[in-house]
Amino acid sequence: SLCPAAPPMLYPNLAELENYMGLALSSEEIQKNLFPDSSTALTPAGPLPGQLVAPLSGNNAGLRRAEIKPGVREIHLCKDERGKTGLQLRNIDQGIFVQLVKANSPASLVGLRFGDQILQIDGKNCTGWSSDKAHRALKKASPEKIVMVVRDRPFQRTVTVHKDSTGHVGVVVKKGKIVSLAKDSSAARNGLLTHHYICEVNGQNVIGMKDKQLMEVLAGAGNVVTLTIIPAVIYEHMVKRLSAGLVKSSMDHSIPDL
Amino acid sequence: SLCPAAPPMLYPNLAELENYMGLALSSEEIQKNLFPDSSTALTPAGPLPGQLVAPLSGNNAGLRRAEIKPGVREIHLCKDERGKTGLQLRNIDQGIFVQLVKANSPASLVGLRFGDQILQIDGKNCTGWSSDKAHRALKKASPEKIVMVVRDRPFQRTVTVHKDSTGHVGVVVKKGKIVSLAKDSSAARNGLLTHHYICEVNGQNVIGMKDKQLMEVLAGAGNVVTLTIIPAVIYEHMVKRLSAGLVKSSMDHSIPDL
Numbered sequence: 001s002l003c004p005a006a007p008p009m010l011y012p013n014l015a016e017l018e019n020y021m022g023l024a025l026s027s028e029e030i031q032k033n034l035f036p037d038s039s040t041a042l043t044p045a046g047p048l049p050g051q052l053v054a055p056l057s058g059n060n061a062g063l064r065r066a067e068i069k070p071g072v073r074e075i076h077l078c079k080d081e082r083g084k085t086g087l088q089l090r091n092i093d094q095g096i097f098v099q100l101v102k103a104n105s106p107a108s109l110v111g112l113r114f115g116d117q118i119l120q121i122d123g124k125n126c127t128g129w130s131s132d133k134a135h136r137a138l139k140k141a142s143p144e145k146i147v148m149v150v151r152d153r154p155f156q157r158t159v160t161v162h163k164d165s166t167g168h169v170g171v172v173v174k175k176g177k178i179v180s181l182a183k184d185s186s187a188a189r190n191g192l193l194t195h196h197y198i199c200e201v202n203g204q205n206v207i208g209m210k211d212k213q214l215m216e217v218l219a220g221a222g223n224v225v226t227l228t229i230i231p232a233v234i235y236e237h238m239v240k241r242l243s244a245g246l247v248k249s250s251m252d253h254s255i256p257d258l
Numbered sequence: 259s260l261c262p263a264a265p266p267m268l269y270p271n272l273a274e275l276e277n278y279m280g281l282a283l284s285s286e287e288i289q290k291n292l293f294p295d296s297s298t299a300l301t302p303a304g305p306l307p308g309q310l311v312a313p314l315s316g317n318n319a320g321l322r323r324a325e326i327k328p329g330v331r332e333i334h335l336c337k338d339e340r341g342k343t344g345l346q347l348r349n350i351d352q353g354i355f356v357q358l359v360k361a362n363s364p365a366s367l368v369g370l371r372f373g374d375q376i377l378q379i380d381g382k383n384c385t386g387w388s389s390d391k392a393h394r395a396l397k398k399a400s401p402e403k404i405v406m407v408v409r410d411r412p413f414q415r416t417v418t419v420h421k422d423s424t425g426h427v428g429v430v431v432k433k434g435k436i437v438s439l440a441k442d443s444s445a446a447r448n449g450l451l452t453h454h455y456i457c458e459v460n461g462q463n464v465i466g467m468k469d470k471q472l473m474e475v476l477a478g479a480g481n482v483v484t485l486t487i488i489p490a491v492i493y494e495h496m497v498k499r500l501s502a503g504l505v506k507s508s509m510d511h512s513i514p515d516l
Binding site: 009010011094127151154155180181188189191195 | 267268269270327350351352353375377383384385386409412413415418430437438439440441442446447448449451452453454489491492
């Protein structure tokens with residue numbers, strides 16, 4: 001199962017590999033060390049203690065979510081009548097991420113969200129793909145069913161806060177970003193941070209909303225508010241070259257089903 | 259319980275507050291809206307459905323860990339015979355974070371780790387504190403017991419990978435940072451990303467290790483390896499002005515007790 005001739009593929013390719021694994025390796029040794037089984041499954045061939053086996057997709061039409069490991073699930077996506085998924089993807093750090101989910105699209109229907117990482121499309125691992133390659137894969141995929149393996153928003157996290165007696169959580173938001181925290185507020189007590197964008201309020205996507213609308217969502221949210229946040233440096237990198245108009249006009253802001 | 263005269267304290271102070279909550283507010287309205295109860299508890303006064311009550315620290319000497327909410331725990335820290343905690347803290351985004359945990363120190367003993375967020379020191383919320391203020395609080399705290407409320411490493415996450423038949427996970431690491439992923443490796447299949455630092459291997463801190471030593475830890479780790487990673491942009495910000503020599507020489511690299 002070793003492939004003797006081709007050099008190993010790395011994402012990205014490195015000009016020099018002399019420090020790989022701390023050893024000076026000849027190209028023969030590199031090939032020997034870097035060519036594992038060509039299985040594309042999430043787990044290696046053969047049983048290992050505690051190994052999770054990825055469930056096979058079976059014959060189910062429509063939507064299906066199956067958790068493969070914590071935070072990683074398999075979903076089935078269809079295309080709409082125009083052959084679109086409503087999904088825009090971006091390469092970040094050699095991974096493929098959801099950059100945009102259009103409202104009322106197949107992607108919104110299966111619960112894909114900004115910041116989700118796409119690990120596989122139709123059985124192929126996405127590591128090292130360009131955004132273009134990922135979109136081409138979507139384009140040529142079957143309109144009836146595209147199988148994706150997705151990791152839930154690895155760059156985001158949630159913080160739950162409580163409104164005070166005047167109904168505020170204690171954040172000052174500008175253009176979706178937390179810029180200030182009120183002393184002695186629930187936001188301060190719970191260690192919310194500045195330089196973070198609010199992605200969701202109680203699971204509802206607020207990216208692309210005007211601040212006024214975001215505040216209205218906050219005001220209507222009930223006493224216990226779970227905010228999904230992402231560091232600004234990462235958010236700003238993820239939305240690079242995504243037209244601001246597209247974000248504001250197209251993004252799915254529907255209230256999620258429980 | 260409203261304080262009529264003093265302006266609200268925000269972290270950071272904003273020159274203009276006209277967009278606060280999307281309304282143009284007079285300073286009177288701001289005071290009314292921003293001065294909640296001065297409780298420093300994590301939860302507001304009065305019962306709420308599903309409310310978690312922070313456990314009181316009681317009379318226990320020594321260490322105690324109590325989970326207050328998921329990922330948030332209370333710990334008791336003592337000082338060593340030289341009056342030190344072995345903890346170095348840093349202000350990031352108006353929060354206080356652990357920047358360094360010295361080996362064989364009280365901080366390492368209670369399981370504090372690089373990247374942990376300190377929400378409270380001795381009942382006082384740390385939001386908006388400078389690093390100096392946080393260190394002063396540690397310095398003047400009782401040597402017998404310092405009560406801290408800690409959020410587990412909000413900027414880090416874990417990815418579990420499996421070694422292939424030749425014993426490799428498929429990452430190329432330089433100075434602790436993942437710079438490349440091998441095609442068809444477990445690292446690729448599991449969506450590990452470049453531009454991330456490896457903080458831990460199976461719970462053992464590897465920050466500050468030479469790459470050779472990190473690879474030895476990986477090699478000795480067994481077939482299933484859980485890596486704790488942090489985005490490079492965040493890591494590099496967190497270690498700013500922390501002497502590299504201090505990181506290499508002092509940081510705790512002990513293998514954690516299970």
